[in-house]
Amino acid sequence: MGRAPCCDKANVKKGPWSPEEDAKLKAYIDKYGTGGNWIALPQKIGLKRCGKSCRLRWLNYLRPNIKHGGFSEEEDNIICSLYISIGSRWSIIAAQLPGRTDNDIKNYWNTRLKKKLLGRRKQSNGSARLSSVNPDLKDYSTGVEDTLSSSALERLQLHMQLQSLQNPLSFYNNPALWPKLHPFQQKMIQSFQSLNGVKPNPLMQHNLTTPHDDHDHDQRKNNADFYTELAPNENNSTIGNEEDQFAKIGDNPKMDGLENSANNFMNMGNIIPMDSSSTIVSNADHSAFQAELENILNGEAVNFNTPQGGDHDQMADIQYDCFKEMPNVNKDSLIWWSNEFDAKSASSNSWDDSTSAALDQSHGIFHDYDQLGYNGL
DNA sequence: AATGAGACCAACCGCCAGACA
DNA sequence: TTGTCTGGCGGTTGGTCTCAT
Structure with missing residues (x-):
């Protein structure tokens, strides 16, 4: 009823x-x-x-002081960066833009900014699909992803794409400045890239070790519920000391995770090209990747999910492979976790710490951007 | 000038969380 | 603890406008 x-x-x-x-x-x-x-x-x-x-x-x-239309480049930047960080939480994004409403920003993103970012519109005959880029993926080209957040993936891919197109002076091309990623995060992205036929991103060659400074220690403690989320059906007595488990899993485990990944990518880069005419696509792989990205942004999400049954479960195996090193994690719990993450991601509207962190990072982006002397996209 | 496609955007819909009885 | 109500949110719809043919 x-x-x-x-x-x-x-x-x-x-x-x-x-x-x-x-x-x-x-x-x-x-x-x-x-x-x-x-x-x-x-x-x-x-x-x-x-x-x-x-x-x-x-x-x-x-209500007073409402602005309509006429988005500035600075506003564009903020919207883009926050979308990459926190996804379609328009009310939160709107809160950072005085006089703007969530509805306005949502409309602006859907009708203009998304296209502006990609710099070209979907061609009438359709773009190259993932399955044509990599025939191995043809079995996974239907449906909508269930086990990974399409929003998170979209943002990750968008950011990776943007980074790949940006100026060589950026963080992206300076390994010394790259933040450390959780091994899972790196492996997940590696898997995605390999399936796309994309050359390994330089990022993936980056440090696979687990940092253990004080901040990380605190973060592990703050994320103390993550481990049980990973394996909700496991008897806790089999899990052991949470601190030890976190040490094995690595840092930034709470998933939030893909959000964190997006935030890490945010930190890595500092320039969002708003006009593809000013960018250079350096190789065919990037073109393929860009084509797929465009498909995703156009709502033709590539299935990055776990197909139902069968030994051809390549993607699921690869995803599971990412977790093999984690104790007490099986495929069921992985799938459970993925759905849980999606549910939390979808339902979380609060202005929480991760959101604040994302904002802090986006400010960092603009700072870096300014430092490099870029003005205008 | 007519018309069809695509873009734009105001408004609606349905879901969810929190407050409260 | 449970059920109800309201506010808030993101997704979607449908009317209008613009532009190309």
Whole structure:
């Protein structure tokens, strides 16, 4: 049994707001405020509108200091960086852009910015698919990913793509500046690249060791629930000391993980090319990768998932391979974890530490960007 | 000038979390 | 503890506009 509707749908007006309705709503809220109850508000002022509709109208158009259109390059940068970091959490992104609404930013991203980033529009005859790039993947080219967040993958791929296209002076081409990634993160990306027929990213050659400085130690402690998340059905007594397990697994294990990966990538780079005409695609592999990226951004997500059954479960094996070194992790728990991560990722709207960290990192990006003397994308 | 495709964007829908009884 | 209600959110829809043919 579904829940009761928030209003009598038969007696509410839908569609565009008239100037009279706007005036009524604005005048009332200016005078009395919302009264903390949007549902009751339309009756009070004699509007035949749903309370949620009134709220939306006020928040998106009528409240003071709302800006529409005319996004600046700086705003573009912030949106891009935050999208890469935290995904489609438009309200959080909007909070960083005074006067902008989540709806505006969402529309702007979907209709313009995404295309601007890629610098070209989807060709009518379709781009090269993953399966054509790498025939081994033809069995995985249907459906939508279940076990890995498409949003996280999209952001990872987007960032990798952007990094690959950027200026040689960037962090990306300076291994000394690269942050350390969790071995899983590196291996996952390696697997993805190899399946795409993409040359190993220089990043993947980077340090595979596990750092153990104080910060990492603290982080392991803060993430103390991660291990049981990895193997939720395991008897804890078989898991052993969490600290030891974390030491084996490595750092930044909490997944958040792909979010962390995206944040790491954020840290690595500092320039987001907004116009592909100013970028150079250095080899065919990148072209293929870019084509696949474009497919993903166009909603034709490559299946990066665990196909149902069969020994041809190549991708799942590769994914599982990433976890082999972790004790008490089996395929079932991996799949469980992936779904859990997705669920958490999807439902988390809070302004949490990871979000703040992402923001800090995005600021770092702009700082680096400025330091390198780039102005304008 | 007509028309069809694509772009844009305001608004709606349904889900979820938190507050509260 | 459970159920209900509301606010808030992201995804999606559909109307309108623009542009190419």
